[in-house]
Amino acid sequence: MQISNFPVLQMHKSQTAMRASQKDFESAVNQMKLLTKDPGNEMKLKLYALYKQATEGPCNMPKPGMLDLISKAKWDAWSALGSLPKETAKQNYVELVSSLSSSASSSQGKPDADSKQPGYETLVVTSENGITKIMLNRPTKKNAITTQMYQEIMLALEAAAKDDSAITVLTGNGDYYCSGNDLNNFTDIPPGGVEEKAKNSAILLRDFVGCFIDFPKPLIAVVNGPAVGISVTLLGLFDIVYASDRATFHTPFSHLGQSPEGCSSYMFPKIMGSAKAAEMLIFGKKLTAREACAQGLVTEVFPDSTFQKEVWTRLKAYSKLPPNAMRISKQLIRNVEKEKLHAINSEESSVLQGRWLSDECTNAIMNFLSRKAKL
């Protein structure tokens, strides 16, 4: 495919995605009214936001005051959808209602049927034995993170922070842990143009990383395979990182005309020293799991053949420790730096906002999407 014939930054996802008809949307709205089981507050907020986005477009309400908690939660959920096109919001709403209805009918008469939490399309979230597991679930795309997935991860973390589990785990389904930001996120350009997209994406990124900075319980990464981009940089905000010996750690930001995020510009030099951090963050050096462990980014490496068994045995034992003690210890370790981390997160997000508008970044994304170049 010719790059000149490939107007990446003008392409609109809703032109290619399967569309939900107005009839599908209306019938999903009616289906919601018939739902007998309360889907929970997180889900209701998500549905509310998608409904408003689908019917009215981007959030147009003035921001409610801090004390108006319910209106503020609704406003936050709607605004987080940024400039998501109405058609995509409609489609997402229809799919979400359909997943709710099917999980309601499949669990009828089986109260303890499944620990899998409903309502996530890009994740599998389970909660059992004191462990909430958030599994990235786009294995055919190497678990690349779409805009929807950023939002679902935030919702899953918010729910995990409040549930009765002792620890929370992030992992990937399939052979990859995660291939980082889904580069197709660059093609979904709203009518307001690429500047508006970059601005909303910087807000999304800041809020997304903010959830990791603020997460109150022990947070563990189970890195089941290669990790790229933001899935690597975030590791500095986890409390434990267990990796399979098949995992690699790659942050090709310069190759992509971009710059580090996830507080890695501060956490990586702190963890591994500035020279080793520079090799990764400026020059895109890919580390093996053992190298990442030697640098302090990974806590422990396990042979791939026994990885899942060894890690989950260990985590089950940790999850039986007194949860309040673990939470308080984590807060003692992390709280001193929280304010600083939020400031670094804001700065990194704002620098990236500028990078996304640069020719260096545009050309790199076009190369990937047109398959003319692979990292």
Ligand SMILES: CCCCCCCCCCC/C=C/C(=O)SCCNC(=O)CCNC(=O)[C@H](O)C(C)(C)COP(=O)(O)OP(=O)(O)OC[C@H]1O[C@@H](n2cnc3c(N)ncnc32)[C@H](O)[C@@H]1OP(=O)(O)O
């Ligand atoms: C205007 C601005 C809007 C921006 C919005 C951004 C919001 C926040 C951004 C936060 C900043 C984050 C930065 C990063 O994470 S940078 C890192 C980005 N990731 C990459 O550069 C990796 C790209 N992928 C690859 O290099 C290879 O796919 C990989 C080495 C991961 C695997 O190679 P392999 O040959 O084994 O497999 P395939 O390439 O065939 O992959 C299988 C299918 O998966 C698709 N894929 C994989 N990774 C991605 C990805 N990151 N984005 C989109 N798609 C991905 C790949 O295309 C294949 O799909 P098909 O089978 O359909 O061809």
